[in-house]
Amino acid sequence: MTTATAPIVVTSELYAQVLHFYAHQMQHLDARRFEEYAASFTEDGVFQHSPGAEPAVSRDAIVRELVEFHKKYDPATVRRRHWFNHVALEAQADGTVKSTVYALVATIRPGAKPEINPSCLVHDTLVVEDGEILLKSRLITHDQVF
Amino acid sequence: MTTATAPIVVTSELYAQVLHFYAHQMQHLDARRFEEYAASFTEDGVFQHSPGAEPAVSRDAIVRELVEFHKKYDPATVRRRHWFNHVALEAQADGTVKSTVYALVATIRPGAKPEINPSCLVHDTLVVEDGEILLKSRLITHDQVF
Amino acid sequence: MTTATAPIVVTSELYAQVLHFYAHQMQHLDARRFEEYAASFTEDGVFQHSPGAEPAVSRDAIVRELVEFHKKYDPATVRRRHWFNHVALEAQADGTVKSTVYALVATIRPGAKPEINPSCLVHDTLVVEDGEILLKSRLITHDQVF
Incomplete structure (x- = not known):
């Protein structure tokens, strides 16, 4: 068993696996399958979706945070x-993998072109356990200087 | 020989292969190499490029559909x-692979910034035969609620 | 040792490796780590960042070119x-790999939505030496017809 404290090497195989992990994870998020999104974190996973926000800790807290956050987007009309782009991985000494990713959010409303905003950086810490990838933490920073 | 009815496992290797398949396929489309695009489908492949459109069935029909559709874009001035983003694969019981992908279309015209519209979901069914990927069907849905 | 004149096969493993190479390379560029960006080229690498520009040859010249070019973007406020999208690779007879890639540049300024402009094609020639990828040349073309 590979634990989070064993050494880890970022192979091409792991790289493709991480890209695929993100694909499913973010399609869960955008489809409002919040339980599935939260399940991509470790049990004690930490998710801070905006720089100023209080981090949600644990899968349950992540689900609650996402339900609350999405109240401003009507699921019947807004998608x-x-x-994600340029997923850059770095093996860490503690056996985790640091992942730094570009993100752009497209918001699609009736009668308008997609709004592409904001541009963010995603700062993830991944663990690989028994061949399965989980997020230990995710922190989002905004590219825009306010 | 691997046929569409044999069991299939989505490995990291297959995942990278699918990404690469899409890269060449969509560069063919955007360069108006319609024969090459159509050749990425099975002989009896089905392509429905818009939700309301009649699906094109067979490579010849796909080429005709694309020639017709592109008449509204002057190749001399419009690109x-x-x-594509977040390619999410799922092995199906019948040996095919379901692929769900985010898509945004950028249209580039003289004297204007790229128009990023529409935002779509691509619903593909892939077959892997003798290590080669082909599209059995592609259906596009729009994210915008009209 | 694999040299640039040995035959090369584009495997799924190499494909994932190239995607990862680009991720780190372009994050270096956007973070203005120009030395690291230049180090992703061969010693005699050629970089032509705009169709009309004089190509920069050698890592030192690439750094100088980037320092000069970025003077118009205030690092304190503009990101x-x-x-990149649809990285399409083709093994060349001389042992190099041709890579053709879609690119969109997002510029993020205070008080405005990201500007997504221009849309470009990246034309790279890659060499793989001892398992390490380096850029032999990069030429950018613009999608917009002026």
């Missing part, structure tokens, strides 16, 4: 798509 | 780029 | 993100 959101979180796009 | 289109179909971007 | 740039170069997005």
